Amino acid sequence: AQKITQTQPGMFVQEKEAVTLDCTYDTSDPSYGLFWYKQPSSGEMIFLIYQGSYDQQNATEGRYSLNFQKARKSANLVISASQLGDSAMYFCAMREGRLGGKLIFGQGTELSVKP
Amino acid sequence: DAGITQSPRHKVTETGTPVTLRCHQTENHRYMYWYRQDPGHGLRLIHYSYGVKDTDKGEVSDGYSVSRSKTEDFLLTLESATSSQTSVYFCAISPTGGTYEQYFGPGTRLTVT
Numbered sequence: 001a002q003k004i005t006q007t008q009p010g011m012f013v014q015e016k017e018a019v020t021l022d023c024t025y026d027t028s029d030p031s032y033g034l035f036w037y038k039q040p041s042s043g044e045m046i047f048l049i050y051q052g053s054y055d056q057q058n059a060t061e062g063r064y065s066l067n068f069q070k071a072r073k074s075a076n077l078v079i080s081a082s083q084l085g086d087s088a089m090y091f092c093a094m095r096e097g098r099l100g101g102k103l104i105f106g107q108g109t110e111l112s113v114k115p
Numbered sequence: 116d117a118g119i120t121q122s123p124r125h126k127v128t129e130t131g132t133p134v135t136l137r138c139h140q141t142e143n144h145r146y147m148y149w150y151r152q153d154p155g156h157g158l159r160l161i162h163y164s165y166g167v168k169d170t171d172k173g174e175v176s177d178g179y180s181v182s183r184s185k186t187e188d189f190l191l192t193l194e195s196a197t198s199s200q201t202s203v204y205f206c207a208i209s210p211t212g213g214t215y216e217q218y219f220g221p222g223t224r225l226t227v228t
Contacts, residue, residue, distance in 0.1 A: 035216065045205060045219035091157050101146060101209050102173060103217060105157025
């Protein structure tokens with residue numbers, strides 16, 4: 001069965017420092033996709049970054065990068081130069097199968113950025 | 116802005132009553148999804164649709180039904196609401212079947228008393 005694990009319920013980081021949020025996954029499907037979403041206190045789900053299982057390079061989007069280690073089945077999110085507005089819940093998700101693109105989510109990590 | 120609206124945004128209803136939540140998109144995307152989010156959980160898939168009149172069950176589909184008669188609308192119905200269905204419900208859309216990103220609506224907070 002496919003599964004996503006986020007082992008850090010909460011994390012703190014100092015403003016302007018980098019932070020890594022951990023995500024491990026388990027799947028037997030050779031084709032899959034990994035996603036990170038941000039959920040601020042206002043409640044909306046904001047797409048941050050995507051990594052495909054066949055992508056050779058780690059995905060990057062501005063201050064966000066995904067540290068994809070396929071052999072370890074990990075897809076950690078790295079946020080560089082943290083800002084106060086980065087304080088939020090962060091969810092890792094995996095696409096299940098090919099047709100339909102159903103996502104399986106981890107339980108989330110709550111990030112707090114300190115001034 | 117992914118062009119997704121959900122209605123209502125907030126609803127309080129009594130146990131045993133039927134409830135319908137609406138998701139509307141302006142993007143003409145093929146794939147639409149309903150998820151629920153509960154404290155301590157990420158999002159869990161209820162139902163999804165891969166085209167008009169084409170729907171399938173997700174992980175937590177018991178007690179829910181869906182309909183999609185038009186590309187732009189995906190309805191989620193609780194036939195007889197229970198307190199365990201108190202949750203925040205998110206609709207999502209995807210142009211490519213989720214190969215890349217899914218975009219989420221603002222959510223509907225449903226309370227069943």
